[in-house]
Amino acid sequence: MRLSRVGYFADFVVYPTLLAFLSWTTLRHALPTQRDDWMLAAGAGLAAWTLLEYLLHRYVLHHAIPFRRMHALHHASPTALIGTPTWVSVALIGGLVFLPLRHELQAAIASGATAGLMLGYLWYVGVHHAAHHLRTRPGSYLFKAKQRHALHHHSRRACNFGVTTALWDNVFGSARADAS
Ligand SMILES: [Zn+2]
Ligand SMILES: [Zn+2]
Structure with missing residues (x-):
């Protein structure tokens, strides 16, 4: 959806703050093995994000209603400040990832996986x-991501x-390197 300037850039303030808080509260008194578990879980969470x-x-964004309509707005106006409100993404990650993981797994693993995601x-x-x-x-990671x-x-x-x-995209056959 269309966001205000503050709403659009809130992710860049809220997420680093949440990441620092989540890491600090879990790791400050953690045993070395718990730190290792946290790091491994964070790596797994980060990798899982790329698939998600x-x-x-x-x-979801290209087929499910109503997300499809909202995403079409971004396709029509790529530089408009359109995105997911921070409170929505935080609520989804908290409710659908952190709380279920915290219920099933050790705190270090739940916290690490959520931080990675x-x-x-x-x-x-x-x-x-x-x-x-x-x-x-030209040639940089961001340049290639922009071209893609x-x-x-x-x-x-x-x-x-x-x-x-x-x-x-390479795994599922949807990668394209030119506009054909
Ligand atoms: Zn799209
Ligand atoms: Zn885009």
Whole structure:
């Protein structure tokens, strides 16, 4: 949905704060083994985000009502301040990821996996913002991400649903390197 300037950039303040809080509260008194568990879980959460990003973009944002209509607004006006309100994404990650994991698993693992997922989400909103608003250095990671995402917006064939990585587009056969 359309957001105010403050609403649009809130992710870049709220997520680093939540990440710092989540890491600090879990790790400050943790045993070395719990720290290792946290790091492993964070890596798994980050990796899981890349797949979730692909699936959410391809199947929810492009097919499920009402998200499809909201996402079409972004496709029509790529530089408008359109996105998911921070309180919505935080509530979804808290309610659908952190609380169920906390119920089933040790605190260090639940916290680490949630932190990894949040880091992935922050990575995604950052790269997506850069793809539409920033100049990027030719050959850099952001330049390639921007080119890939431009094809997602402008190609006649549905393609390049991954924003942070082309991995899942390559796995599921939706990767395109040109506008054919
Ligand atoms: Zn899209
Ligand atoms: Zn876009």
